[in-house]
Amino acid sequence: MQPLTGLKVIDLTQVLSGPYCTMVLGDMGAEVIKVEKFPSGDDTRRIGGFEDNYNFNMVNRNKKGLQVNLTMEKGREIIYRLVEKADVFIENFRPGVAKKLGVDYETLKKHNSQLIYCSISGYGQTGPYCQKGGYDIMAQGMSGIMSMTGETDGRPVKVGIALHDTAAAVTALYHILLAYIYKLKSGEGQYIDISLVESGLAWTVWEAASLFSKGEIAEPNGTRHRMIAPYQGFRTKNGYILVGAANQKLWELFCKHVVEKEEWITDPRFITGNDRVQNVNELEHLIEDVFSEETSEIWLQKLESVGIPCGPIHTYAEALQNKQILSREMVIEGKHPRGGMMKMLGFPGKMSKTPAQLRSPAPLLGQHNDEILKELHYSEAEIRQLKEESII
Known part of the structure; x- marks a missing residue:
């Protein structure tokens, strides 16, 4: 039944x-x-x-x-x-x-x-x-x-x-x-x-929160998150990947063990989560400069090895052929x-x-x-x- x-x-x-x-x-x-x-x-x-x-x-x-x-x-x-x-x-x-x-x-x-x-x-x-x-x-x-x-x-x-x-x-x-x-x-x-x-x-709960609390009107933001950075898609040597370093711990792991740019942790532009959101343009350019040196596959391996949420940007056909999707029927x-x-x-x-x-x-x-x-x-x-x- x-x-x-x-x-x-x-x-x-x-x-x-x-x-x-x-x-x-x-x-x-x-x-x-x-x-x-x-x-x-x-x-x-x-x-x-x-x-x-x-x-x-x-x-x-x-x-x-x-x-x-x-x-x-x-x-x-x-x-x-x-x-x-x-x-x-x-x-x-x-x-x-x-x-x-x-x-x-x-x-x-x-x-x-x-x-x-x-x-x-x-x-x-x-x-x-x-x-x-x-x-x-x-x-x-x-x-x-x-x-x-x-x-x-x-x-x-x-x-x-x-x-x-x-x-x-x-x-x-x-x-x-x-x-x-x-x-x-x-x-x-x-x-x-x-x-x-x-x-x-x-379903627009975050956007409503920004409008009601601060009077901010949500605008197009590409793949970026409105309140977290880095949390978006980035260009690599051969395509794009998604990175979600959504808290301070993940951000520091990202700097130390993925891009090997430990100096970013103390950079005044990126010290706090809010700092990173306010300076997301500069942050995106810096990350993509590093990511352009290797393929998506290599960066995904590095991100996964230290537990940072990440993933590919599939075409729809690729999504329906993904082993995770298929294994879950x-x-x-x-x-x-x-x-x-x-x-x-x-x-x-x-x-x-x-x-x-x-x-x-x-x-x-x-x-x-x-x-x-x-x-x-x-x-x-x-x-x-x-x-x-x-x-x-």
């Missing part, structure tokens, strides 16, 4: 934020029914120009697939029947769309008063921006994260991954689990409102009915009693229509009629 075995989730989300959240619920044992729009399904199915592509399959494993036309009353009736026995309902429509479709919280809680209902949107369900369309890149801009990413004096840079989408997924995930714990104690469901902007903004394989054996990312949390499991690949479009409807006591004739009427 897995930790969420028995939890029933109705998933009306698409693309990334919602599907990532429900994927993790499914990985941990929840029964997730992914409801896709009629006739095209999740928009992600068409990214790249072909159906059932890797993008879709990456975040929709461990789910059953149901395709329903929610613009028709008979389609909404299917959702109402599903909700009667569900624990969680999650959607990521633009605010107001769920109500137009008849699947908003106020409507669904009439069918199940204990329902946990989660909405994910760009800016949240309230406020002057609530009706705006919000994608990850807009959230990165509004949260200020894009303004502090990249090199000094450079153009604003988007974080290399869909940061706010994933942050919203994780934020939705733990709020759903908190609501589920509350439901187990009280018997009551509730409504959860998750915003892409706020989910990423909540962060690349797994599963068989897809159309794609054959497909690689995907593994499970980041390693639980000793109730580990995550790959039980099934992402569903084909409408793959489990008949199975799910039969469980809802639709007859063969009724299912056939629903197909003829373009409800499913």
Whole structure:
């Protein structure tokens, strides 16, 4: 048994934020029914120009697939029947769309008063921006994260991954689990409102600390840390490496045993951690002058030999071929009915009693229509009629 075995989730989300959240619920044992729009399904199915592509399959494993036309009353009736026995309902429509479709919280809680209902949107369900369309890149801009990413004096840079989408997924995930714990104690469901902007903004704790305490506005800083030095990437003879001499002890080990510049320890510019941050430009130039004499591999060996945190800067392909990543089973394989054996990312949390499991690949479009409807006591004739009427 897995930790969420028995939890029933109705998933009306698409693309990334919602599907990532429900994927993790499914990985941990929840029964997730992914409801896709009629006739095209999740928009992600068409990214790249072909159906059932890797993008879709990456975040929709461990789910059953149901395709329903929610613009028709008979389609909404299917959702109402599903909700009667569900624990969680999650959607990521633009605010107001769920109500137009008849699947908003106020409507669904009439069918199940204990329902946990989660909405994910760009800016949240309230406020002057609530009706705006919000994608990850807009959230990165509004949260200020894009303004502090990249090199000094450079153009604003988007974080290399869909940061706010994933942050919203994780934020939705733990709020759903908190609501589920509350439901187990009280018997009551509730409504959860998750915003892409706020989910990423909540992670900017160091930047907020600087602003609130000293009025300092975070700016692009390359690979440097805002409050620690040396803690960044440095150029070597053949590439770049990362060094994290994050305290005085590590700094002195670095000077004595790595770069062999013991005089830096007493240099007035670098005596304290704050001194090193204030003079990070000079420090970076001095370190890179020394690092340019040897390869990345040699410097990493020296750093590791004295216990200074360090590492390479991988390409993404190199990351997924790294022996540490592979030994921890962060690349797994599963068989897809159309794609054959497909690689995907593994499970980041390693639980000793109730580990995550790959039980099934992402569903084909409408793959489990008949199975799910039969469980809802639709007859063969009724299912056939629903197909003829373009409800499913």
